[in-house]
Structures are given as structure tokens and as C-alpha cells.
Amino acid sequence: MHSVGFMRRLLSRLAGDTVYLLVGFPLAIIAFCLTVLGLSSGAGLLVVWVGVPVLALTALVARGLGDVERIRISGVLGTQLARPRYPRSPEGAGWLRRMLTPLSGGQPWLDVLHALVIFPVAILTFCVAVTWWSLTLTGLTYPLYGWVLSNIPDNHGLPELLGFGRGYFVDSLFYGALGVVAAITLYPVVRGCALLQASLGRALLTGVAELQERIEDLTEGRNAAAYAEANALRRLERDIHDGPQQRLVHLAMELSRAQRELERDATAAQNTIGKAITATRETLDELRALSRGIAPPILADRGLAPALAALASRCTVPVELDVQVDERFPALIENTVYFVTAEALTNVAKHSRAELCQVTLSRIGDTLLLTIGDDGVGGAHVAKGHGLSGLADRLRAVEGELAVRSPAGGPTTIVAEVPCG
Known part of the structure; x- marks a missing residue:
């Protein structure tokens, strides 16, 4: 049962990665063409200011395509990706400021860079995935249709060119073995291609956002530590003020009274000193309890x-x-x-x-x-x-x-x- 579940997950992952690579190829073509067209047109029209809205529109298109890619990458990597925080125009901003906002900051240009860089990578991964699937399917199914090819006159197949001979049986063994090898390596090859393309996309499309989230988490942790330390210090100060400090004041008064009584009534002075000793022990016990908020030497040693x-x-x-x-x-x-x-x-x-x-x-x-x-x-x-x-x-x-x-x-x-x- 465990092995069946594992195979099911493996096939599901293989199917998902294959769809990711196959769909990524036309998306990469669209993104590359739109981005190149937008950048070249916008740069050429900057002299008449028409290029500014063209470049802004190109950045917005790259942002939209980047959002689609982030969703696709999440499926491959199995984790939810953070969406970058794009700059917004302030209220009451003029048309020029609103026009320049999509071009401000670093992430819009990273989106554009992703549309340009992912194109050759998508071509490579698409070709590798299609080649491996083709080798697997044609090799494993060759015995079903190979007899037709083997009976074609003057059809010199790859086994014959490699010196293995000619004939349906030889061709079936050769192409069947090739299909088995391709099938065994299909998952790691397709998975590797998907991870390569997805990791590049993640670095460009969410790298800055993940770094910002990391900084915010560290800042929150630092603030939480400071908050916890401040609360601990206030609690310790309050406990010392309400407990040992009051006891020590009372102890000083008791000892002063014992000193005065010692000259005229030794018995009363002895009773007062006994109470002071009891108060001293209680104060020590309370200080020990309070010291639990301070790292003890035994921990360090x-x-x-x-x-x-x-x-x-x-x-x-x-x-x-x-x-x-x-x-x-x-x-x-x-x-x-x-x-x-x-x-x-x-x-x-x-x-x-x-x-x-x-x-x-x-x-x-x-x-x-x-x-x-x-x-x-x-x-x-x-x-x-x-x-x-x-x-x-x-x-x-x-x-x-x-x-x-x-x-x-x-x-x-x-x-x-x-x-x-």
C-alpha cells in the first residue's frame, strides 16, 4: 500500500512538472516577444515622451505575466511564494508621476529581466522534456508498430548503422532497451528541468520579496525579544520593590529596635532579633525565587x-x-x-x-x-x-x-x- 501511494505521488509530480514545462514554453515566447517589442518601442519613442507610457505598459504586462509564473512556480516547488510589494502613486499625484510609478523600484525591472532570461531556459527545458518523453513512448511501444518499419525496403535503422544488425527482433530489442532507459531516467530529468526553470523564476520574481519578509521577521523577533526583556525587568523590579525591599526596610527597623531594647530589656531584644532572623530567611527565600528570572551559574558552567x-x-x-x-x-x-x-x-x-x-x-x-x-x-x-x-x-x-x-x-x-x- 505504501509503495502504491509513493508511485501515485511520483506520477502526479511527473505529470505536474511536464505540464509546467510544456505550458511554460508558449508563455515564455509570449512574454519574450511582448517585452522585447515594448522595450524597443518605448526606448525608440522616449524622445517624444510617448515611450514613457509604452515602457510603463511593458512593465505592467511583465508584472502580470510574473504573477502567473509565481502561481505556476508554487505548484512545482510546493510552497507559497511571496508577491513583491510594488510601489503605488501617492494620492493627488499628477499624470506623469502615475505614469512613472510602474517603472520605479527594482522589482518591475526584475520582472522584465525574467521575461527575457527565461526564454532560452524554457526552450532548453521544453526540448529536453519532449525528447525524453518521445524516447520513452516510442521506445516502449516500438514492438506494436515496428514490424511495419522493419519491412520497408532500404530502411536502414539506427541499430543497423551501429552494427547490431537488421530485423524486427533486433530493432525491438534496441528501441525497447532505449525506451526502458529513458523511462527510468524520465522523472529525474523532467524534475531537474522543472526545478531549474522554477528556481530561476523564483530568484528573479520573489527573491527581493522573500528578503524583505526575512528582514521583517528578524525585526519582529528583535522587537519581541526587547518587549519580553522589558516586561521581565519591570516584573522583576516590581517584585523586588514589593517583596525583598519592603522586608529589608522592616528588618532594618527591627534591628534598630533590638539595639535600643538591648540596653534595658535583653529578653525583648532577643525576641526582636529572632523575628529579624526569621525575616532574613524569608527574604532570602524570596530572592531565590526571584533569581529564577536570571540565568544561574549552573547553566553557564x-x-x-x-x-x-x-x-x-x-x-x-x-x-x-x-x-x-x-x-x-x-x-x-x-x-x-x-x-x-x-x-x-x-x-x-x-x-x-x-x-x-x-x-x-x-x-x-x-x-x-x-x-x-x-x-x-x-x-x-x-x-x-x-x-x-x-x-x-x-x-x-x-x-x-x-x-x-x-x-x-x-x-x-x-x-x-x-x-x-
Whole structure:
């Protein structure tokens, strides 16, 4: 069953690539002729300004043909291609400005260049595809019609010219073998031609657009990292102000009172010092909890496995930890995995009412896969204003992704993918 499905997909791909090459040939002829005609006419008429609208119309035609080619390329490459952002005339622009807008920017000229460059490539790929299909079909079907050719007087076939002899049987073996070889190599040859033509088209028609999208993604990731860092710093500042700072102020007041009582009432001073010691321990515990937002020395010194084990041991919910990687990664990657785990465990302890939490870290190719699950009440999501939104921002900073499945009533599963290659 698996082999049948594979053959079906292979034949479907072969048919798609063949149609792409066969249809691409007449489209390339049309694009080349229209573009050459438009460019030559427009350049020749520039002296009387009539050439400007002619060139603008040529650019628009090349843009339309480029849109058609982008759709065709998407089918060959199996991915949706980005459409470039063409310049637009500002509101209230004059006729000359509107006329020049289709010619401004780099992408219109790349569309024109594609119409010119793809023409010889389309001729080559078309000829190769037609030749291979012809060899396959005529060679495999030769026994059905070859007896007619073999009985024609003075018909010197290719086998006879190569010294293999003459006759229906010899010709059938020769052309049948040729057809088998062509059939075996048909898919890689046609696929290679389609990829060659489609890759050239993608580079010219969407290369700039894909680069712009990449820049926007990196900018968004940088902004998300800055946003997450700013939120973490504000939260840490607020927690320090509301917690340890107030405790330390109270501790200073208690010690001052103990100092005054020490001269007149040693017992009262001893009680005050005891309260101060208790307050000191509580402050230390709170500072340890706050320090989870800062990368610990154990992470830098020993790596993810010991650092995650320390996190698991401090969680108030029992944690089953399974770290399947032992190599070291760049500091940014390790910090991201550590902080995502720390924040997720904090949410589990505060909100999930779970009895058990499972943390698994594994590597699949160039991606670290962090999975955190609990048997709590569920209802977690990554909307702004909720605890997990900061995790999504932090992961976007390293081009990672966060997926949360947490139906009402539980269980909750959080999956973070962190590129590490």
C-alpha cells in the first residue's frame, strides 16, 4: 500500500512538472516577444515622451505575466511564494508621476529581466522534456508498430548503422532497451528541468520579496525579544520593590529596635532579633525565587541538564524530567530553553492545580524540542496579558515557535521549538 501511494505521488509530480514545462514554453515566447517589442518601442519613442507610457505598459504586462509564473512556480516547488510589494502613486499625484510609478523600484525591472532570461531556459527545458518523453513512448511501444518499419525496403535503422544488425527482433530489442532507459531516467530529468526553470523564476520574481519578509521577521523577533526583556525587568523590579525591599526596610527597623531594647530589656531584644532572623530567611527565600528570572551559574558552567534538574527540584509540583541531550549550545539558546522552562513551571505551580508535571527536552535535527505537560485543570493560552505570552515573545527572538494545547479540564501540553543549528 505504501509503495502504491509513493508511485501515485511520483506520477502526479511527473505529470505536474511536464505540464509546467510544456505550458511554460508558449508563455515564455509570449512574454519574450511582448517585452522585447515594448522595450524597443518605448526606448525608440522616449524622445517624444510617448515611450514613457509604452515602457510603463511593458512593465505592467511583465508584472502580470510574473504573477502567473509565481502561481505556476508554487505548484512545482510546493510552497507559497511571496508577491513583491510594488510601489503605488501617492494620492493627488499628477499624470506623469502615475505614469512613472510602474517603472520605479527594482522589482518591475526584475520582472522584465525574467521575461527575457527565461526564454532560452524554457526552450532548453521544453526540448529536453519532449525528447525524453518521445524516447520513452516510442521506445516502449516500438514492438506494436515496428514490424511495419522493419519491412520497408532500404530502411536502414539506427541499430543497423551501429552494427547490431537488421530485423524486427533486433530493432525491438534496441528501441525497447532505449525506451526502458529513458523511462527510468524520465522523472529525474523532467524534475531537474522543472526545478531549474522554477528556481530561476523564483530568484528573479520573489527573491527581493522573500528578503524583505526575512528582514521583517528578524525585526519582529528583535522587537519581541526587547518587549519580553522589558516586561521581565519591570516584573522583576516590581517584585523586588514589593517583596525583598519592603522586608529589608522592616528588618532594618527591627534591628534598630533590638539595639535600643538591648540596653534595658535583653529578653525583648532577643525576641526582636529572632523575628529579624526569621525575616532574613524569608527574604532570602524570596530572592531565590526571584533569581529564577536570571540565568544561574549552573547553566553557564554545566549546561541545560543540571540547570533544568535544579528548576525541577524547586518546583512545588512533582516534576518528571527527561533530558535527552548532553551537548552544549550557544548561550542564547540555552538561556531561552531555561527561561521558558522556568516560566512554564511557575505557571504550573501557580495556576494548574496539577499533581504531576512532565518535562522532556530532545533534539530533532537542528531543533530543540521542549515539551512540558501537566495533569491540571487546563485553560492556559498565549493571549496578551497571560503568563505564556512572554514565552512566545522570547521564542520569537530566536525564531522559535510555541504551541499550547490546554482544553478546559486539562491536561495541558506546551511544546516549544528552538532552532539550534
